[in-house]
Amino acid sequence: MEREAVILKKSKVNDWVNVMREDHTVYGPVKYKYDYHFKELEPGMEVTLEYTRSMIPPKKFLHPQEENLITYRRNDGMETTPTKFEQKQVILGVHPCDARAIEVYDEIFGGDLPDVYYWNRRNNTIIIAVTCTVPDENCFCMSLDESGPTLEKKGYDLLLTDIGDSYLVEVGSMEGSLLLQFEGLFEKATEEHMHAKDKSVEVTKMKVQRKIPDVPGLHDFLEHNYENEVWAKETKKCLSCGTCTLVCPTCFCYHVEDFNRFNLEDGNRVRIWDSCQLIDFAEVAMGENFRKDREARLKWRIYHKLAYWQEQFGTLGCTGCGRCIQYCPADIDMTEILAEIRGDKVHA
Ligand code: SF4
Ligand code: SF4
Numbered sequence: 001m002e003r004e005a006v007i008l009k010k011s012k013v014n015d016w017v018n019v020m021r022e023d024h025t026v027y028g029p030v031k032y033k034y035d036y037h038f039k040e041l042e043p044g045m046e047v048t049l050e051y052t053r054s055m056i057p058p059k060k061f062l063h064p065q066e067e068n069l070i071t072y073r074r075n076d077g078m079e080t081t082p083t084k085f086e087q088k089q090v091i092l093g094v095h096p097c098d099a100r101a102i103e104v105y106d107e108i109f110g111g112d113l114p115d116v117y118y119w120n121r122r123n124n125t126i127i128i129a130v131t132c133t134v135p136d137e138n139c140f141c142m143s144l145d146e147s148g149p150t151l152e153k154k155g156y157d158l159l160l161t162d163i164g165d166s167y168l169v170e171v172g173s174m175e176g177s178l179l180l181q182f183e184g185l186f187e188k189a190t191e192e193h194m195h196a197k198d199k200s201v202e203v204t205k206m207k208v209q210r211k212i213p214d215v216p217g218l219h220d221f222l223e224h225n226y227e228n229e230v231w232a233k234e235t236k237k238c239l240s241c242g243t244c245t246l247v248c249p250t251c252f253c254y255h256v257e258d259f260n261r262f263n264l265e266d267g268n269r270v271r272i273w274d275s276c277q278l279i280d281f282a283e284v285a286m287g288e289n290f291r292k293d294r295e296a297r298l299k300w301r302i303y304h305k306l307a308y309w310q311e312q313f314g315t316l317g318c319t320g321c322g323r324c325i326q327y328c329p330a331d332i333d334m335t336e337i338l339a340e341i342r343g344d345k346v347h348a
Contacts, residue, residue, distance in 0.1 A: 004170065004171040004177070005168055005169060005170045005171065005189040005193070005194070006169050006180055006186040006187060006188060006189050007166045007167070007168060007169065007186065007187040007188070007189050007193055008160070008166060008167045008169050008185060008186055009165060009166050009187075010165055010166060010167065011165075012185050013047065013049070013167075014046065014047070015185060016182065016185055017041050017047060017092065018043070019182050019185075020090055020092075020179060021041070021043075023088060024087075024088045024089055024090045024126070025040060025087055025088070025089045025090070026040070026041045026089070026090045026092060027039065027040055027041065027058070027061060027089065027090070027091050027092065028041050028047035028048075028049075028091075028092040028093045029047065029048050029049070029051050029054050029093045030045060030046070030047060030048060031048055031051075035054070035055045036048065036051040036052075036053070036054045036055070037054055037055060037056065038054050038056070038057075038058050038060070038061070038091070038093075041092070047092060047093060048093075049092075049093050049130050049160065049162070049167075050133060050134055050162065051093070051134065052132075052134050052135065052136045052139075053095065053136075053139075053321060053322065053323060053326070055247060055323070055327065056246070056247060057098045057101060057247070057248075057249035057321070057323070058091045058094050058098055058102075058249075059098070059101060059102065059105060059249050059252075061089060061091055061121065061125065062102065062105060062118060062121050062122055062125065063105065063109070063118060063121075063252060063254075063273075065272065065273050066270060066271070066272050066273075067083070067117060067270065067271050067272075068083050068268050068269075068270050069082065069083060069117060069256070069268075069269045069270065069271055070082045070083065070268070070269045071083075071266070071267075071268050072266065072267055072268070072269065073265060073266045074264075074265045074266075082116075083117070084120060085117070085120040085121045085124060086120075086124065087124065088124050088125075088126075089121075089124060089125050089126070090125075090126045090128060090179070091125060091126070091127055091128065092128040092130075093128065093129075093130050093160075094127050094128065094129045094130065094156070095129070095130065095132050095321070096129060096131065096132060096141070096147070096148065096149060096150055096151045096155070096319075097132075097139075097141050097147070097249065097319040097320055097321040098249045098319070098321065099127060099129045099151055099155040099156055100147065100151075100155060100319045101249030101250045101319050101321070102127065102155070102249075103154075103155050104250045104315075104317065104319075105118070105122075105250070105252060106122065107313060108252050109122075109252070117271075126157045126158075126175050126176060126179065127155070127156050127157050127158075128156070128157065128158045128159075128160065128176070128179075129151055129155065129156035129158070129159045129160070130159070130160045130161070130162075130167075131149055131150040131151075131159065131160065131161040131162070131197070131200065131201060131204070132149040132150070132204060133149070133162050133200065133204050135149065135204060135207050135208045136322070137209065137210060138210065138322030138323075138325040138326045139208050139210060139320060139321070139322045140208065140210040140211055140212060140320040140322065140335055141208060141319060141320035141321070142205060142208040142211065142320070143210075143211040143212040143213070143215055143320060144212070144215060144316055144318065144319065144320045147319060147320055148201075148205060148208075149201055149204040149205060149208070150197075150201045150204075151172075153172070154172065155172075156172040156173075156176070157171075157172050157173040157175050157176030157179075158170065158171060158172060158176040158179060158180070159172060161197040161200060161201070162200060163193055163196035163197055163200060164196065166193075168189055168193050168194070168196070168197045169186065169189075210322070210335055211335075212320075212335055212338060213342070213344055215316070218306050218307065218310075218316075218338075219306070219307045219310050219311070221338075221341075221342070222302075222303055222306060222307040223307065225341050226299070226303075228341050230337055230340050230341050231295055231298065231299055231337075232295055234298065234332055234337055235294045235295040235298050237330040237331065237332055238277075238294050238297075238298050238330055238332055239329060239330050240277050240278060240279060240294055240297065241277070241329065242275030242277045242278050243324075243327050243328060243329065244277065244301065244323075244324035244327070244328055244332070245275040245276060245277055245301065245324075246273060246275060247323040247324065247327050248321075248323060248324055249319060249321055249323070250305070250317050250318065250319065251275075253273070253274045253275065253276060253281075254271045254272060254273055254274050255271070255272060255274045256269060256270070256271045256272075257269070257270055257271075257272065258270075276291070276297060276300055276301055276304070277297050277298070277301060279292070279297075281297075282297075298332070302334050302337070304317060305317040305318040305334075306318060306334075
């Protein structure tokens, strides 16, 4: 058996969360009103691992909606104290589409000038992914490179897969294996358990019906269709609300603001999520705005994910999670837009 794995009975998941909580802050998907949200798992809270998607992806634990970067105080000069994130955190129940998005974040916030705030959090974070079993009509992960309802040997510290009354727990890192060292929770996995996982993944793949055809040809297709009339038609519906970007697991834009106290001596420098769909996003000095009209902004979002990202990183900036489709208040759906331009259908 190549893969290192154990079995966790579903009835023991909460016991496991409780022992992890002794040394970590543990987050997981919890049902709240009509949706699932990643929340800190406190005593007595039930985590739900069979869910389709959370409204806000787990990116918020690595790149929070609002984050204090430095606190400053003016004395003789300027004294600044950068924020240091030191708590250890576990994100339990991360779907493969969101785990792949975290790999995208690692690239965006890495490189020659790594973002210290991101990496402070990232290096203190353990990802416990879960193979998706309940995709819905908005998921289209099967169209994209290296996607689908499970992960192959990377992107996680531990990977859980529902195999009936238990989860198969596969190990992806040393940090992950340390979370399996608790007495009485885990049993040895057998070949039979591995086959049960493979079968479950095959069944889930069949349920993902939405698709983007000819993904390798997407870059050139978009390039040739920038002026297609479908864009103007769809733009008429867009409210420029920014929801599609805030819920997107790969969107990372932010702006930085200084908040001075009334004494004009102390303050905070804070970064806050931003959205390319808002009118002032591309505004620069003297009031010039590079994407003043809505059509340019709508196209920017989709071209950035599906074409420009390929030029920059050789991959797509979309993991097929379906959030921008589900949460857009104007029913704008990029898979439908592409299908209309191509004359295709979005469902298999
Ligand atoms: S596409 Fe939808 S979610 Fe995005 S800005 Fe327009 S109306 Fe809002
Ligand atoms: S562009 Fe839409 S489907 Fe793709 S990752 Fe972002 S929210 Fe998910």
